[in-house]
Amino acid sequence: MLSERRLQVLRAIVQDYVGTEEPVGSKALTERHNLGVSPATVRNDMAALEDEGFIAQPHTSAGRIPTDKGYRLFVDKLAGVKPMTAPERRAIQNFLDGAVDLDDVVARTVRLLAQLTRQVAVVQYPSLTRSTVRHVELLSLAPARLMLVLITDTGRVEQRMVDCPAPFGEAALADLRARLNSRVAGRRFSDVPRLVEDLADAFENEDRGTVTTVLSTLLETLVEENEERLMIGGTANLTRFGHDFPLVIRPVLEALEEQVVLLKLLGEAGDSGMTVRIGHENAYEGLNSTSVVSVGYGSGGEAVAKLGVVGPTRMDYPGTMGAVRAVARYVGQILAES
Amino acid sequence: MLSERRLQVLRAIVQDYVGTEEPVGSKALTERHNLGVSPATVRNDMAALEDEGFIAQPHTSAGRIPTDKGYRLFVDKLAGVKPMTAPERRAIQNFLDGAVDLDDVVARTVRLLAQLTRQVAVVQYPSLTRSTVRHVELLSLAPARLMLVLITDTGRVEQRMVDCPAPFGEAALADLRARLNSRVAGRRFSDVPRLVEDLADAFENEDRGTVTTVLSTLLETLVEENEERLMIGGTANLTRFGHDFPLVIRPVLEALEEQVVLLKLLGEAGDSGMTVRIGHENAYEGLNSTSVVSVGYGSGGEAVAKLGVVGPTRMDYPGTMGAVRAVARYVGQILAES
DNA sequence: CCTGGCACTCTTCACATCCGAGTGCCAGCG
DNA sequence: CGCTGGCACTCGGATGTGAAGAGTGCCAGG
Numbered sequence: 001m002l003s004e005r006r007l008q009v010l011r012a013i014v015q016d017y018v019g020t021e022e023p024v025g026s027k028a029l030t031e032r033h034n035l036g037v038s039p040a041t042v043r044n045d046m047a048a049l050e051d052e053g054f055i056a057q058p059h060t061s062a063g064r065i066p067t068d069k070g071y072r073l074f075v076d077k078l079a080g081v082k083p084m085t086a087p088e089r090r091a092i093q094n095f096l097d098g099a100v101d102l103d104d105v106v107a108r109t110v111r112l113l114a115q116l117t118r119q120v121a122v123v124q125y126p127s128l129t130r131s132t133v134r135h136v137e138l139l140s141l142a143p144a145r146l147m148l149v150l151i152t153d154t155g156r157v158e159q160r161m162v163d164c165p166a167p168f169g170e171a172a173l174a175d176l177r178a179r180l181n182s183r184v185a186g187r188r189f190s191d192v193p194r195l196v197e198d199l200a201d202a203f204e205n206e207d208r209g210t211v212t213t214v215l216s217t218l219l220e221t222l223v224e225e226n227e228e229r230l231m232i233g234g235t236a237n238l239t240r241f242g243h244d245f246p247l248v249i250r251p252v253l254e255a256l257e258e259q260v261v262l263l264k265l266l267g268e269a270g271d272s273g274m275t276v277r278i279g280h281e282n283a284y285e286g287l288n289s290t291s292v293v294s295v296g297y298g299s300g301g302e303a304v305a306k307l308g309v310v311g312p313t314r315m316d317y318p319g320t321m322g323a324v325r326a327v328a329r330y331v332g333q334i335l336a337e338s
Numbered sequence: 339m340l341s342e343r344r345l346q347v348l349r350a351i352v353q354d355y356v357g358t359e360e361p362v363g364s365k366a367l368t369e370r371h372n373l374g375v376s377p378a379t380v381r382n383d384m385a386a387l388e389d390e391g392f393i394a395q396p397h398t399s400a401g402r403i404p405t406d407k408g409y410r411l412f413v414d415k416l417a418g419v420k421p422m423t424a425p426e427r428r429a430i431q432n433f434l435d436g437a438v439d440l441d442d443v444v445a446r447t448v449r450l451l452a453q454l455t456r457q458v459a460v461v462q463y464p465s466l467t468r469s470t471v472r473h474v475e476l477l478s479l480a481p482a483r484l485m486l487v488l489i490t491d492t493g494r495v496e497q498r499m500v501d502c503p504a505p506f507g508e509a510a511l512a513d514l515r516a517r518l519n520s521r522v523a524g525r526r527f528s529d530v531p532r533l534v535e536d537l538a539d540a541f542e543n544e545d546r547g548t549v550t551t552v553l554s555t556l557l558e559t560l561v562e563e564n565e566e567r568l569m570i571g572g573t574a575n576l577t578r579f580g581h582d583f584p585l586v587i588r589p590v591l592e593a594l595e596e597q598v599v600l601l602k603l604l605g606e607a608g609d610s611g612m613t614v615r616i617g618h619e620n621a622y623e624g625l626n627s628t629s630v631v632s633v634g635y636g637s638g639g640e641a642v643a644k645l646g647v648v649g650p651t652r653m654d655y656p657g658t659m660g661a662v663r664a665v666a667r668y669v670g671q672i673l674a675e676s
Numbered sequence: 677c678c679t680g681g682c683a684c685t686c687t688t689c690a691c692a693t694c695c696g697a698g699t700g701c702c703a704g705c706g
Numbered sequence: 707c708g709c710t711g712g713c714a715c716t717c718g719g720a721t722g723t724g725a726a727g728a729g730t731g732c733c734a735g736g
Contacts, residue, residue, distance in 0.1 A: 060729085235595065250577040
């Protein structure tokens with residue numbers, strides 16, 4: 001167990017290192033934080049912290065820098081979440097309020113988050129899995145060609161073409177549309193397969209093929225679109241990674257392009273509350289020198305998707321967490337209103 | 339006017355520099371290309387080329403590197419477009435054929451282009467301006483709330499919410515839907531305003547407010563969505579910019595985030611044929627050390643949007659142009675089929 | 677347990693040196 | 707008139723040396 005003062009020393013090291021991006025020595029520490037003890041004492045504490053693996057020195061006779069483990073302790077025990085100031089909160093709200101549709105909400109959120117944190121922002125589109133169906137629409141484009149449009153309560157719209165095995169009349173189309181909506185409107189996605197199971201039975205033989213085709217397309221849409229989409233922004237902030245950014249930036253850019261990786265990353269993060277993944281805690285190797293701060297957001301009490309930022313392990317955790325939390329909260333509000 | 343041999347020297351310089359990324363000297367040139375003359379002669383030619391501004395030396399006693407003007411001459415007079423090999427063409431077609439919808443086509447195109455050229459790829463979504471309306475759909479979500487869905491011949495779908503001034507019955511809705519489609523289906527976007535001008539006249543007084551609201555929303559959609567969308571990929575290739583990439587990468591990333599900038603860039607490019615913008619020829623300052631190769635693509639003879647790549651001025655122009663042209667051609671085919 | 681002192685280690689920077697690639701110029705040759 | 711070989715010159719990059727400075731670990735004393 002570490003003494004109280006040693007924790008203070010660790011906190012001071014993290015804060016200074018985040019600020020200066022340079023290894024911090026015992027003398028500088030005592031000068032900038034009044035710990036009430038001499039450099040020599042701090043040196044002893046540092047030696048202890050190093051033994052425990054919380055800090056390390058790049059080379060002998062250099063200052064110390066926090067390790068991933070050190071940041072972990074800092075985040076868990078030493079740092080709070082820095083709340084946004086009132087003007088900042090107003091700015092967030094104003095900025096998001098201008099959005100006209102879901103795409104716009106997500107786009108604005110990404111920009112906002114990137115600007116506030118000065119890091120790379122990642123926002124997941126609201127998931128279909130936990131959404132409910134608002135409406136299903138069928139349009140006849142050609143005698144044997146339909147378009148299926150699915151509208152969710154989060155404002156998301158998905159469309160699919162359906163090639164019918166046989167021509168399908170307007171009356172049957174209207175019938176199917178009505179039956180479909182009366183069964184699934186307002187219901188959760190996960191319930192839909194069960195609810196439409198026997199729908200084809202109500203139709204004439206000649207139309208059944210088309211109906212089952214439509215239904216399977218609908219179910220496919222629900223499943224396929226579980227492959228969530230993402231929006232990313234603020235990649236220019238990658239240049240603020242530190243002096244060695246040329247080495248680090250490539251794998252990070254590659255990770256950002258692989259939406260699968262990012263989605264997995266967000267998916268692994270805890271479902272409730274904010275998650276911070278530091279350095280090697282990230283399963284994906286290319287992100288081993290980054291930290292990911294993420295949190296779920298949603299229109300109701302339940303999270304429908306996640307958002308977060310990717311930045312250097314050497315980041316301002318309290319500030320970043322504050323920004324991420326605030327943005328998530330306001331996005332949730334916006335979604336609830338629309 | 340430059341002699342034939344001097345042009346050969348310039349070509350050799352460009353090719354070597356693109357390959358090695360290092361200033362190329364007279365001796366190396368004579369060794370790698372059999373120009374049939376001695377280094378001394380080449381030196382004279384180089385001096386002349388430098389006087390004309392086609393090449394420059396980073397410092398005295400270094401080799402020469404091409405200037406923007408030199409690349410320009412190379413592209414205009416010395417380089418052809420390198421056609422794709424048959425296997426490459428097959429790979430392109432196979433890869434694009436797997437696409438399921440418009441988003442997927444664009445996403446695959448971006449990936450493909452980035453991989454083929456090993457540079458940053460930019461693909462513009464097919465424009466609405468030159469498209470035609472395939473279908474307009476109206477859905478009743480609530481008594482006084484409609485959803486307007488616009489489907490284009492390029493497979494693009496846009497939706498808008500419409501808040502009605504008064505409740506709007508199902509019968510009136512069906513009527514409006516039918517009238518609307520009979521007038522605009524298959525017509526060009528630019529013709530739509532004229533075609534729906536007097537549509538409200540056919541309705542009862544109480545419904546007219548809603549009809550005009552719907553119509554103005556429709557017209558807004560046409561105009562607003564002229565703000566085209568883009569997809570970008572292959573940003574990890576920015577790390578291949580050269581030794582000084584840390585300096586260059588930031589403004590480029592910023593430019594890529596500003597879709598407005600990119601759209602303007604693509605917009606300025608010539609409407610027909612391939613356009614190559616080299617270094618300072620790009621109006622946007624952040625892209626002054628990049629070249630942009632772009633070309634229009636479309637389902638018919640007419641281009642509906644553009645695609646291209648952004649790379650270092652020191653790029654393999656013939657290969658890049660070949661890849662861009664081939665991809666544009668195949669995307670056009672795919673769009674025509676769907 | 678804290679503190680001041682001290683010897684030690686390493687990095688960093690400035691400065692000097694050397695080497696070689698590449699140039700420009702010139703005189704000579706076909 | 708254009709090409710060529712020769713030659714002196716320039717300059718950047720690599721290498722080496724030395725001094726300075728930051729930081730550490732350890733120890734003896736309060």
